[in-house]
Each structure stands twice: as structure tokens, then as C-alpha cells.
Amino acid sequence: xxxxxxxxxRYARHPVRHVLAxxxxxxxxxxxxxxxxxxxxxxxxxxxxxxxxxxxRGWPPRRLYAVAAWCLPMTAAWLATVAAWPARVAGSAAxxxxxxxxxxxxxxxGPWWLRVAAAPYRAWLASWQxxxxxxxxxxxxxxxxxxxxxxxxxxxxxxxYRLFRMRTGAGGLTPAAPATFDSRLWRRxxxxxxxxxxxxxxxxxxxxxxxxxxxxxxxxxxxxxxxxRAAAIPYPRLRSHQVxxxxxxxxxxxLLLRLWAGFMAAGLRGYAAGGANRPLxxxxxxxxxxxxxxxxxxxxxxLRDAGARSTAIWPDxxxxxxxxxxxxxxxxxxxxxxxxxxxxAAYYTDVMEAIVSxxxxxxxxxxVCSADFLARLDxxxxxxxxxxxxxxxxxxxxxxxxxxxxxxxxxxxxxxxxLGAGLDGGGxxxxxxxxxxxxEGTAEGAVAEAQARALTDLLAHYAVSGQREILLAVxxxxxxxxxxxxxxxxxxxxxxxxxxxxxxxxxxxxxxTDDERHRIAAxxxxxxxxxxxPRPGPVSELAGTRSYVDTTRRFAGQGAWAGxxxxxxxxxxxxxxxxxxxxxxxxxxYVYRGGVTYVQVKRLTGRQAALAPAAGDAxxxxxxxxxxxxxxxxxxxxxxxxxxxxxxxxxxxxx
Amino acid sequence: xxxxxxxxxxxxxxADMYGIPFDQLAVLTGGDRSARAAARRWRDLGYADTARLxxxxxWLWVTRAGLAACGREYQAxxxxxxxxxHIRAVAATRIALEATGAYRRASAFWRCxxxxxxxxxxxxxxxxxxxxVHWPDSAPVAWAGECWAIEAEVTPKTxxxxxxxxxxxxxxxxxxxxxxxxxAVPGRPPRHARALYLxxxxxxxxxxxxxxxxxxxxxxxxxxxxxxxxxx
Numbered sequence: 056x057x058x059x060x061x062x063x064x065r066y067a068r069h070p071v072r073h074v075l076a077x078x079x080x081x082x083x084x085x086x087x088x089x090x091x092x093x094x095x096x097x098x099x100x101x102x103x104x105x106x107x108x109x110x111x112r113g114w115p116p117r118r119l120y121a122v123a124a125w126c127l128p129m130t131a132a133w134l135a136t137v138a139a140w141p142a143r144v145a146g147s148a149a150x151x152x153x154x155x156x157x158x159x160x161x162x163x164x165g166p167w168w169l170r171v172a173a174a175p176y177r178a179w180l181a182s183w184q185x186x187x188x189x190x191x192x193x194x195x196x197x198x199x200x201x202x203x204x205x206x207x208x209x210x211x212x213x214x215x216y217r218l219f220r221m222r223t224g225a226g227g228l229t230p231a232a233p234a235t236f237d238s239r240l241w242r243r244x245x246x247x248x249x250x251x252x253x254x255x256x257x258x259x260x261x262x263x264x265x266x267x268x269x270x271x272x273x274x275x276x277x278x279x280x281x282x283x284r285a286a287a288i289p290y291p292r293l294r295s296h297q298v299x300x301x302x303x304x305x306x307x308x309x310l311l312l313r314l315w316a317g318f319m320a321a322g323l324r325g326y327a328a329g330g331a332n333r334p335l336x337x338x339x340x341x342x343x344x345x346x347x348x349x350x351x352x353x354x355x356x357x358l359r360d361a362g363a364r365s366t367a368i369w370p371d372x373x374x375x376x377x378x379x380x381x382x383x384x385x386x387x388x389x390x391x392x393x394x395x396x397x398x399x400a401a402y403y404t405d406v407m408e409a410i411v412s413x414x415x416x417x418x419x420x421x422x423v424c425s426a427d428f429l430a431r432l433d434x435x436x437x438x439x440x441x442x443x444x445x446x447x448x449x450x451x452x453x454x455x456x457x458x459x460x461x462x463x464x465x466x467x468x469x470x471x472x473x474l475g476a477g478l479d480g481g482g483x484x485x486x487x488x489x490x491x492x493x494x495e496g497t498a499e500g501a502v503a504e505a506q507a508r509a510l511t512d513l514l515a516h517y518a519v520s521g522q523r524e525i526l527l528a529v530x531x532x533x534x535x536x537x538x539x540x541x542x543x544x545x546x547x548x549x550x551x552x553x554x555x556x557x558x559x560x561x562x563x564x565x566x567x568t569d570d571e572r573h574r575i576a577a578x579x580x581x582x583x584x585x586x587x588x589p590r591p592g593p594v595s596e597l598a599g600t601r602s603y604v605d606t607t608r609r610f611a612g613q614g615a616w617a618g619x620x621x622x623x624x625x626x627x628x629x630x631x632x633x634x635x636x637x638x639x640x641x642x643x644x645y646v647y648r649g650g651v652t653y654v655q656v657k658r659l660t661g662r663q664a665a666l667a668p669a670a671g672d673a674x675x676x677x678x679x680x681x682x683x684x685x686x687x688x689x690x691x692x693x694x695x696x697x698x699x700x701x702x703x704x705x706x707x708x709x710x
Numbered sequence: 711x712x713x714x715x716x717x718x719x720x721x722x723x724x725a726d727m728y729g730i731p732f733d734q735l736a737v738l739t740g741g742d743r744s745a746r747a748a749a750r751r752w753r754d755l756g757y758a759d760t761a762r763l764x765x766x767x768x769w770l771w772v773t774r775a776g777l778a779a780c781g782r783e784y785q786a787x788x789x790x791x792x793x794x795x796h797i798r799a800v801a802a803t804r805i806a807l808e809a810t811g812a813y814r815r816a817s818a819f820w821r822c823x824x825x826x827x828x829x830x831x832x833x834x835x836x837x838x839x840x841x842x843v844h845w846p847d848s849a850p851v852a853w854a855g856e857c858w859a860i861e862a863e864v865t866p867k868t869x870x871x872x873x874x875x876x877x878x879x880x881x882x883x884x885x886x887x888x889x890x891x892x893x894a895v896p897g898r899p900p901r902h903a904r905a906l907y908l909x910x911x912x913x914x915x916x917x918x919x920x921x922x923x924x925x926x927x928x929x930x931x932x933x934x935x936x937x938x939x940x941x942x
Contacts, residue, residue: 364895693929694903695852700812701906705803705934709914 097198101206109214113244115281119211126204133200138167160197175201224606244282248655267317270656277650286654290321292581299558301586306641316361323362335523336489341534343495351491363488374480388512392505406459418444432464496534507535518551528556533564582647591635599649600626726822729771729789766942799862802940816849829887856903863913872920904930
């Protein structure tokens with residue numbers, strides 16, 4: 056028995072005839088399309104211009120749709136004019152009266168609904184007639200009301216179709232075309248963003264609706280906005296933890312300055328409106344050296360323009376007092392300042408903890424400065440002090456640990472000599488709007504670690520008072536990450552009204568262990584800023600994935616690729632690691648809530664930077680020192696008596 | 711048609727003060743008849759406009775062309791009805807002060823609120839004084855070099871608000887429109903050596919109570935009655 060095949064044979068059609076037929080129908084379609092395009096020339100021209108603008112600027116199609124929508128009032132006004140045009144005049148014009156030439160395009164006889172319905176057709180006819188007589192400008196004006204919004208809409212649709220084809224890998228002549236298209240589109244989007252940066256006044260620090268503007272958006276994935284728009288984030292995100300990662304020379308400092316100035320300006324605005332506490336910015340620059348001083352100077356100028364009353368540079372111009380900590384916290388901080396071992400060395404740690412506790416908790420009150428503290432590390436003095444208050448147990452402890460006093464005193468004396476006077480002054484974080492703390496992390500890593508630990512403890516203690524909205528920015532965190540467990544601060548910072556911003560040159564610089572790195576990055580509720588870095592992979596993983604249509608093409612073996620293939624959906628990272636690796640100076644990727652926006656950061660320059668300083672002048676006008684608690688100067692003497700003029704003008708003084 | 715020197719001064723005065731009632735214009739021009747003549751000339755030139763805005767004498771204000779002729783870059787507008795009483799009080803204060811011998815000998819300068827506001831950034835909520843009087847350093851008076859803030863109080867505010875305004879005026883170190891960081895810098899000399907409060911009977915008690923809360927700063931607050939003509 057013979058099986059019967061119902062489907063047609065694959066080779067039933069002649070291949071040459073098949074190709075010829077296919078080409079014929081395609082040519083026929085193209086000819087029809089060209090005829091329609093020629094007939095609707097005004098719409099075609101507007102569509103071509105819109106699509107070309109979208110391509111040239113790298114705009115998303117929705118921007119063209121918005122342009123079309125903004126053209127609708129013009130069309131509505133035109134239709135209203137057509138409907139309201141006096142019927143007598145329109146009718147006489149249609150009858151060939153001399154007024155015919157004075158009628159606007161689209162106007163004609165009939166009831167109002169017919170006029171509105173027929174207006175586009177009549178305008179189209181009028182434009183062709185005008186064009187036929189050589190009045191091209193008049194023809195364009197006649198056709199504009201209906202043709203411009205339609206054309207822009209059609210251009211947007213065409214541009215969206217082109218983007219869709221390229222994004223899914225189905226467009227272009229070769230499989231490599233989508234990748235080439237994307238890289239060229241990126242270049243055009245960067246150019247558009249840079250043009251926005253160059254436009255005067257286009258990117259203020261704070262937008263009209265109170266957002267902090269960081270720069271111009273280059274491209275966004277799963278975020279609102281896009282090329283040619285300002286990239287802005289709401290102030291509350293700056294009040295949340297953030298992470299900034301970028302190699303040296305990628306524009307990290309520029310981005311940080313922008314974020315700090317935005318925090319200060321938006322915070323002061325909220326404070327002025329009575330809706331929030333006064334902002335306080337504390338920067339720990341853990342690199343040190345001359346470059347940090349330059350950044351500090353620039354920060355001061357930028358913050359000053361943002362409204363900050365004063366910026367204290369620690370420890371060069373201002374100092375803080377470690378001794379304002381409550382006794383219990385002071386003991387912990389003092390012990391943390393000194394490295395101590397575990398295992399067999401734990402015995403010495405316990406001895407040190409006991410001695411420091413006794414010195415801080417002496418009956419006469421906690422120490423007020425380092426000299427006072429060192430003076431107390433004398434067993435004779437401490438024993439006499441506690442004996443006078445009748446504390447026999449403390450006296451016994453002092454006597455039993457008498458041999459350890461010398462060692463403890465020696466270690467703390469060396470520590471204070473290395474720390475300097477920065478933590479031994481009389482200042483407080485409340486004395487200034489911003490503190491820029493320079494830690495010599497490069498030259499003296501151990502000292503910087505101790506300083507960072509002391510400063511964060513002081514700040515945490517100050518934050519408990521709840522008087523300020525605080526942003527702690529730790530730059531070059533890797534220099535102090537060994538002994539500054541910032542993630543611990545993360546966990547209690549929210550309750551303290553303290554936001555933490557950590558910046559490092561690489562993913563590895565965020566913390567010592569991968570667990571801590573992930574903990575820091577995963578809890579960055581305010582987002583992650585990624586500048587050019589060789590290893591963006593971990594952040595890319597954190598950013599999540601999105602669905603992506605991948606299309607394959609069949610290669611026939613000769614000539615071009617065939618038009619058939621297969622598409623499938625797969626998940627790809629939201630953050631394109633290759634783009635991050637190739638980011639230029641001043642470009643950053645902002646990762647937030649499963650989306651990413653690529654930003655061209657707008658550089659902020661302090662006001663004085665525009666002026667060329669005279670030879671020998673300081674680069675900026677120094678602000679008043681804030682090393683000591685700021686107070687208004689004593690009231691000046693009463694002004695001289697001006698009764699002569701006041702009595703003459705206004706009579707006697709009223710008391 | 712040209713303006714007499716006195717007319718030109720009066721026109722600039724009217725431009726600086728937002729507007730001026732005819733009785734005060736008469737004081738500036740030397741009489742009712744000359745005031746009406748000046749107003750007519752200004753109207754013919756397109757420099758000013760007049761109208762009876764409320765009970766009492768008519769008001770005159772300077773148009774855009776008049777502001778341009780005066781070299782002022784203010785926005786031309788008719789005086790607002792709720793501000794008429796205050797504008798009249800400030801103008802009367804200025805007229806009374808400028809009429810004193812010490813003011814003329816010293817060639818002092820009145821910097822009006824409209825001028826201060828023009829330099830001040832838009833959208834920034836901040837109290838501006840009704841005027842400033844700058845006494846040149848070379849003036850033959852004991853208070854040469856001082857800058858006074860002038861406040862005309864027609865209706866009473868709360869004591870707390872008045873105290874806050876007084877404190878702001880007396881502790882300010884920067885000019886209006888300066889960067890926020892320079893507005894009040896500890897250690898710098900204050901901008902206003904004293905503040906002169908001219909009070910209506912209704913506002914006098916509030917101002918005196920507010921001054922009493924200032925402590926040592928109160929020595930720099932002068933409180934006087936509004937001059938005659940400040941209230942219609």
C-alpha cells in the first residue's frame with residue numbers, strides 16, 4: 056500500500072520563477088508606497104524630517120510622539136477656524152467670487168461638520184494647486200496644520216520600527232548590522248547629551264520640580280527619560296545609601312561633587328521651606344596628599360555656590376573633639392583606635408580595656424583632651440582617685456593590672472602623636488554645613504583607618520541628636536575598609552537619619568571580603584553609580600535581567616544571508632557590561648531598581664574658578680575658620696547718635 | 711517737549727517708589743499746579759499714567775517708556791491696591807528724610823526697595839527692607855559711611871515675625887542678591903549699622919515689643935513715628 060503525501064513538494068516551484076515573482080511583487084509594493092508617498096508629499100516630508108531627527112539625535116520614538124501631540128493645538132485651532140469661517144464668504148468663494156484667493160487653505164462650503172471633515176482634503180488640494188503655480192512656501196503653510204502632526208507621528212512610527220528591527224536583530228543586511236547600528240546610535244546619543252550639557256542654563260543643579268540634576272541622559276533602560284533629557288534623581292535617593300565605583304580619571308570626583316552639591320542645595324531648600332532639618336555633608340577623603348587638598352578646595356567652592364554657609368577642612372583648618380563622646384562610647388572608640396590581637400593576645404586586649412575603662416570612668420568625670428587621658432594612665436593617680444570615692448573594687452583592679460599601665464600609656468601616646476590634633480580640638484560637626492576630612496590613607500594607612508573609625512563614631516553620636524540630615528561620603532574607601540566596617544553603620548544609619556555614600560575605584564575596593572562587598576552594594580537603596588571600571592560584572596548581576604529577542608539568520612552558503620531565520624526570547628543583563636567598560640570620561644551608569652540610565656555628568660565649577668587669581672593670591676577666598684564653635688562676634692558698640700537728622704525728619708524717638 | 715530738572719527728579723522718584731500720590735508729587739514739584747502740569751507733560755510723553763485708584767488723591771505711576779527714560783530696568787506695572795498705603799508711607803518717609811539739612815549736606819543716597827528687588831534673585835523668599843540710606847564716607851556727620859535699613863510699619867505684624875525681621879536685618883553681612891553663603895557670615899561687619907522703623911500708631915507697640923526681645927542688638931534699632939502725610 057502506498058502512502059499519500061498531502062503537502063506540496065518542496066521543489067514543486069521553479070526556483071528562478073519563484074525569485075522573479077517575489078522580486079516583482081516587492082517592486083510593485085515599493086511602487087505603490089512611492090505613489091502614496093508622492094501623493095501625500097507634505098506628510099512624507101514631515102515624516103522623513105521627524106525620522107531623520109530621531110536618528111540624528113538618537114531620540115526614543117516617544118519623544119517624536121510627544122512632538123506630534125504638541126502640534127495638535129495648531130491643528131485644532133486650524134479646524135476651529137475652518138468651522139467658524141463665515142459660510143457666506145466660503146460659499147461665494149466656492150462659486151468663483153473674487154474673494155476666492157483670500158480664503159485660507161481648507162476652507163470651503165458646507166455645514167460645519169462637513170467643513171471639518173473635508174478640511175484636510177481641501178488643504179491638500181490647495182497645497183498642490185499652490186505648488187503647481189510655484190508658490191512652494193505657501194503650499195507648505197497650507198498643508199502644515201494636518202500634515203505636520205501626521206508626518207511627525209508617521210516618522211515616529213517608522214523610527215520605532217527601525218529600532219525594533221535592529222533591537223531584535225532582524226534589521227540590516229548582515230547579522231553584524233544591529234551591533235554596528237547600536238554603536239553608532241550610542242555615539243549620536245552621546246553627542247546629543249553633550250550638546251545639552253553645552254546649552255547654557257539647560258541643566259540647573261536643582262530642577263523646577265526639586266529633583267537633583269546630575270547631567271544629561273545618554274540612554275536609559277527601564278528608566279524614564281532618555282537622550283536629550285536631563286538625568287535627575289529625587290532628593291530622597293541622596294538620603295539613602297549609594298555606591299560609586301569608578302577607576303582613576305573617569306570623572307568620579309566630578310560626579311561626587313555634583314551629588315554633594317545637589318544634596319546640599321536640595322537639603323537647604325527643604326530646610327528653608329520648614330520641611331526638613333538642615334543638611335550636613337561629611338566627606339571622608341581617604342586618599343590624602345595634595346590632590347585631596349585640591350578637591351577639598353573645589354568642594355568648598357561648589358558647596359558655597361550651592362548655599363552652604365561654611366565648609367570645614369579637617370584637620371588642616373578645623374578640628375573635632377573625640378572627648379565629647381559619652382564615656383561608654385568613648386571607651387569603645389579608644390580601644391578600636393588601637394589594633395589589638397586575638398587568641399593569645401586577647402589577654403592584653405582585656406587588660407587594655409580594663410585600664411581604659413577605669414581612666415575614662417574615673418570619679419572626676421571623663422577626660423577632656425588627650426593630655427588629660429594620658430595623665431590618667433598612671434596607676435598611682437587612678438588608685439588615689441578611686442580610693443577617694445570609696446571604690447575598693449576599682450582600686451584592687453588597678454593594683455592587679457599595674458604592670459600593664461606602662462604599655463597602654465606607651466601605645467596611646469604613640470597613637471595621639473600620629474593622629475595629630477585633629478581629634479583633640481573643640482569643634483563639633485554642627486559647626487559647619489559641610490566637613491571635608493582629609494585622611495592620609497596613601498601615606499599612613501593605619502593612621503587613616505584609626506581616624507576614619509573615630510570620625511564615624513563621632514558622626515554616629517552626633518546623628519543621634521537628630522538635628523541634621525546627614526550624608527556621609529567615604530571616598531577611596533578601600534584605604535580604610537579593613538578597619539571601618541561601613542556595613543555596620545549602614546544597618547543603623549537609617550534610624551539615625553544618616554545616609555552613607557561609599558566610593559571606590561573598583562568592586563574589590565568596596566570591602567575586604569566578597570560577602571561585605573555584596574552586602575554594601577545590595578543595600579545601596581539610593582542606587583549604584585558605575586563609571587568606567589574593568590570589572591562591572593558583580594554590579595551587572597545585581598542590576599538584574601531583562602528579556603531580549605535574539606534572531607538568527609540562515610546563511611545560504613553564497614552571497615547575502617537569507618531573509619528567514621528564528622527568533623527567541625532570552626534574558627540578558629539590564630546593565631551592559633561592555634558599555635560600562637567603554638564609558639568615556641564623565642560618563643556614568645546609574646543603576647536603580649532593575650533599570651539603568653547612562654549619564655553624561657555635568658561638571659560643576661565653583662564661582663571663583665571662573666576668575667583668574669592674581670599671582671600670589673590664594674585660589675579661593677578663605678571662609679571663616681570653624682575650628683572652634685562658631686559664635687557671632689560680640690555686639691558692636693551702639694552706633695553714633697543720629698538724633699539730629701531723625702528728630703528733624705520724624706520727631707522724637709519712641710521708647 | 712523737555713523736562714525741567716525738578717520734574718525729572720520727581721519722575722525718577724515716582725519710578726523708584728512704584729508710584730506716587732498727587733499730594734506727595736506736589737511736595738516734590740513745589741505745588742499742586744506744578745504737579746498737575748508735570749503729570750500732564752509726562753502723560754503726553756508717554757512716560758507716566760494716572761488714575762484715581764482709591765479714596766483720596768489720584769496716583770501717578772511710570773510707564774515702560776518712562777522707566778526707560780529714567781534708566782531703570784524695572785517691570786512697569788500699576789501700583790497694586792493693597793500696597794498703596796505702604797507705598798505712600800515709604801514715600802513720605804523718604805520725602806521727610808531727604809528734606810533734612812543733614813541728608814542734603816551729606817549727599818546721602820536712598821536705595822529704594824524696587825531697586826533692591828531688581829537685583830535680588832527671583833523666587834527667593836527673603837525679607838527686603840523698604841529702603842536703604844547710604845551715607846557717604848566723606849559726609850560731615852558722625853555716622854558717615856553707615857548704611858541704614860528703613861522699615862515703614864503701617865499695619866502690625868506679630869512680635870515674633872517683627873523680631874525675626876529685625877534680627878535678619880541687623881545680622882546681615884552681604885548685599886541683597888549676593889550668594890547665600892555671603893548673606894550672613896560670622897565675623898564680618900554687618901551691612902546695616904542701624905535699622906530705622908517708622909511706625910503708625912497701630913504698629914508702634916508691636917515694634918517696641920519686638921525690639922525689647924533683641925537684647926544688645928536693640929541699640930541699633932531706631933523707632934519713630936511715621937511723618938505727616940504718610941497716611942491719607
